[in-house]
Amino acid sequence: MPDSTRKTRVNKSLLSDRFEKPIEWLIKICGWSSLAALTAILIFILKGAGPMISKINWVEFFTSTKWVPSPGTGNEPHYGILAMLVGTLSTTALALLISVPLGLAAAVYISEFATGKVKEFLKVLLELLAAIPSIVWGFIGLMVLAPLIQNWFGVQQGRNLLNGGIVLGLMSVPLIVSLSEDALRAVPDAYREAALALGASKWEIVFRVLFPAARNGLLAAVMLGLGRAIGETMAALLATGHANQIPSAITDPVRTITATIAAEMGEAPKNSDHYHVLFILGLVLFVITGVVNVVADLVIKGTKKHV
Amino acid sequence: MTHPLNPFAATRYEARKARTTIMAKWGTALACLMLIAPVLWILAYIFHHAWPAFSLDYFLLNPSDKGKAGGLWGPLIGSFYLVICSLCVAVPVGVLSGIYLNEYAKENWITRAIGVGVTSLAGVPSIVHALFGLGAFVLGLLPLINRFIDDPLQRMHAGLLTASLTIAVMELPLIITSTREALSSVPKTFREACWNLGASKWQTIRTIVLPNSLGGILTGIILSVSRAAGETAPILFTGAAFSLYVPETFPEKLAPYAVSEPFLAMAYHLKIIMAEISGMPEHMKFGCAAAMILLILSVNSLSIALRMKLRNAKKW
Amino acid sequence: MSTHIEFSDVSVHYGQKRAVDRFSFKIAEHSVFAFVGPANSGKTTMLKCINRTIEFIDAAKVTGQVLLKGQDVKAIRDVYSLRRRIGMVFPLPVGLPLTVYENVAYAPRRMGVRNKAELDEIVERCLRDSVLWDEVKDRLDMLGTKLSGGQQQRLTLARALSLSPEILCLDEFSIAIDPVTTMKIEDVLMQLKEKMTIILVTNLTQQARRMADHVAFLNDSELVEWGENEAMFNRPKKEITGRYLNGEFG
Missing domain, CATH: 1.10.3720.10 (MetI-like)
Structure with a gap:
């Protein structure tokens, strides 16, 4: 079909269509943005919590009402x-x-x-x-x-x-x-x-x-x-x-x-x-x-x- | 009065039925009133107390003497730039993501997972977003950039950039959802007609689907503008400042903040002057709150007006 | 005459449901081939296999081969060029939310035709061929979606003709159109036969009888039989075919 091959070539020369593949890739990547953001939030919160996750006394954390996060020198901090x-x-x-x-x-x-x-x-x-x-x-x-x-x-x-x-x-x-x-x-x-x-x-x-x-x-x-x-x-x-x-x-x-x-x-x-x-x-x-x-x-x- | 010989007279059961219906109607109407009346009264109260503060200068001058005098120009322009910068990130990503979900995604568990991701992201508390912004942008991204800047004076600080990025993540779900909704209101038959004509998926989206859902997408974007302008918690640790020198002369006044420096913002300004400065005149507190309400409500009214106009100008 | 389209053992399943069951037939170039049969007999699904729009339906699974001039359509790399070779008109009239002019110029524009005179010529020719020109020539800038149902149906036909396809598929094109206009379109189609192969899916057995060179009868996702027009109507091999074509069952 010589006719249709000519048409195809014309089509590809359109500027907006030359970006079709990259744009579709971009759309697919952005499609994941919400999950990516959610994962990133979790990762950075965990990273921020860092060493205290293992250091903290979890029983005291949930059962105590004592909240003394930055005590004066010589005193114990309390995280309840x-x-x-x-x-x-x-x-x-x-x-x-x-x-x-x-x-x-x-x-x-x-x-x-x-x-x-x-x-x-x-x-x-x-x-x-x-x-x-x-x-x-x-x-x-x-x-x-x-x-x-x-x-x-x-x-x-x-x-x-x-x-x-x-x-x-x-x-x-x-x-x-x-x-x-x-x-x-x-x-x-x-x-x-x-x-x-x-x-x-x-x-x-x-x-x-x-x-x-x-x-x-x-x-x-x-x-x-x-x-x-x-x-x-x-x-x-x-x-x-x-x-x-x-x-x-x-x-x-x-x-x-x-x-x-x-x-x-x-x-x-x-x-x-x-x-x-x-x-x-x-x-x-x-x-x-x-x-x-x-x-x-x-x-x-x-x-x-x-x- | 019921008459024993009138066959159309209401029976006792029917009379009770009519009574309960009227009770239900007025009872629920009363609930509406109980929700709306206090809020309207509160708004009136705020505007009444804010009135002495309002003048042209109040909106055009910068705050002075720790916000006790002067106006709101600095915070207003700061919120404006915060919104613009955050939209620059959130709109492209959000709209493309909406396009993906409505036009490209297949019906499978991955798509469902992304859908749950969008609703979950919308439900993340703003203070958690604040922690994320602090950890990811202020303490993660900035040191990364600063590593390439030798001159200590040129280094970037928490400011417009970090705050906008934090806000942009918050805006995403709203923009994604409204884009998806706007796209799905374009009938599927239009897409099929285009595909049958040999148009590719992207050509169809660009020429038929997007032009006919632009209004709906825009409505969602305007809504996220008002959301972004009102958020306080996410900018607490990511760049907002209270005492800051802002140029008082034009044209510097129009663009007073660098992206790498702290900025003033309406929400943060209101937070500080209402609770943390002693000797703050009442009318300055109420004035700032009233200005904030005016700002948000006018942006939202714009979105509502646009939606009504679109509904009347339907093309099919 | 050489074969234009050939179905070789084509089946389509939507999940567990079978929509097309082992269709095999050949359609000659420059002929009119009519498919008749009751609703849900797989007619529309079959058409979607030809231009591969079936691929947009996630659940659909196609087996067998559809050959276009001997070439497997699945092997055609540029699926858009394939679709441009085939004009499709489906039963529901769809005016795109563009002006009448832009509706017809849509596909040529996507192909890169920008010359105004050339587009004008295409629009007028296609609207004349679909017997719509006289009704809309003074309001080409009106929204295509605001036309009446019958007019939108002819607009759909005009759009399908805008790329001068080599095959024109018409799926019950006349249900929204009055009988007089239908006859006029039929006349035009008989002329278009010189330039293209026409596949006609219709509920009107009389329409098939008037126009078709070959007729196929579909029932319950199966291709019951197919053959020359005259033979199908007068000497069908199966009893059910004769009963349907003569309007005794349906």
Whole structure:
């Protein structure tokens, strides 16, 4: 075919096509970027934690509340993160206690009741709320909520567990609402119509049909909200009061793992034990949030297989 | 009122049903209100207290006296360059990665693993990214570069370069996901039509798929701009500074930072002036927070407006 | 007449599912070859084997040989040049999100034709051949996706003709087109036969009867039989063929 060979030659002379092979290679390499980044993060966190991984007393690490990372000369350092773990988990739990019921209810309203302009408006508003950066939430905790809490509860320290819970709760709401709404919307309309034809009320449809059908998606939404709240740094640093203790009341100040790293890394001398231990805290966070996210991902995959 | 002879009157069960439906509707609406009202009140409160600080000079002058006076120019321009530099890395890598996942990757466990990698990366806490940036770029990359620079005065320090690289890694998942979504909204039939005409995979992507998903990709990029501008933790140890001399005259004022030197940034500036400087006037704290909110919300509104415009201008 | 395309024992599997079962036939140059048969009998899959777009389907596995002028298509190194030699029209009308003009000029441009006059000539010729020219000549800058279904189908045909292919494959091209226009296109196809080999996949047995030189009957992924038009319709070897072609089963 002399004709087609001529055409082929013309084709290859096009400038944009001469780069086709290199570009395809580049695309394939970039395709791996997310896994590469994730691996690099793990490697550098492990490298930063370095010698302390084997030097540290892991039992004390998880069971002691004593955190004395850079003691005066002659004193023993102590690395116990129990109080911080409790601080992280209690603020997260409080945050979810606020954001999950409200978020689910809001998602039900947006997906099942709101129509037209109202729906559009609410979704845009939630998107804008999701965009407010964590340092601004920290500012809200410090400058707006703290004085209010001091007044209402008559406590000295307005930056405490309650403050942190409210701030982290409000922060994770937009994520929970938008993911739950996605999950509810994914339930086929046929389910709603069938239930309606059987004489079910809207209320019954939501509780007996939609929630069971969207169970996995809703669970994933809650888990991702949980991951977000655990990993939140600046807001937690500024709103919780940053006191290394196990709280006995909701108005006690607490301290989170994230805040500890943010507050102490600047002062820890490079390659000191303190510096390495802060990387171990990062490793703990990386593992916790990683597990939460992967489980959420598997749960979502489960939904897709079902529907 | 029900009438015994009216066959269309609501039975007791139906009446209860109607009542519960109305209750559900208003109950969930109340939940929406409980989420939105406090936040709107808080925003109003912040802007109310920020008002005395706002003036043209507030945005055009550099901070002075440890942020107690002057304006926000230095931090604003610093955040601008931080965002631009991080996008220079994250956009090409992220978009190409999205193209790979949607157009080239086969359906197998490797692709699924990459997908899980993207969601996991999106879930890595920002403080862990900060540790990574410190370990990989400040303490890993810089000494590597400095080994080739003999003059001690020319050596690179933690600054725009290291902070942008750290932020770029954080932006990746968002850009990858939005690119992938935008590409998958282009119907498969268009690709098949092009392949049947003898167009190669890349030609098809370049001439049909990319032009028709550019809007969606752009929306994702704008979203990552607002994310990058607001991040604080990742720049804590990777180059952000608070007290720094910034030129007050044009044109030096437009590009005051070298990539190898520390820089001012809005998020870091806000963090320091609200919590760490004693005697900071209230209106300066609120002003900085309000400026930050304005900045982020306007960028996000841009993204939302673009998305709505695209939805109305669909080509098929 | 020499053989243009030959299928030699070609099978296609999608995973466990068999879509094409040991097809063997020969198509002569400058002839019209019609495939008829019910849905899911492997017609579209077979066409995808000819221009190797089957390779884009990850799960598909092809065995046997497809020979183009005696050359195994799998051995052709530049798969794009192969695809340019074969015009494909699939049943779903697909206007690319480009103007009508750019739709037809798409493939020539990818091949490096940049001369405006040359492109104009190609666009007009192809649109005339697909009986679309009169309807769109005043709005060539309109989006191809905004045309009606029938017009998009003819646009797809025009695009397939834009590279002057040596083989034209039409997969139920007339389902979205009205009968009068269909007849006009059929007339054009009979003229195009001078320049190219035409493979026609159709549900309309009458269309096959009007146009085809040879007819093949497919059923349930199998090639039941094939032969000359007249013989297939009047003296089929198998009973099921006769029943289908005469509209008694389907």
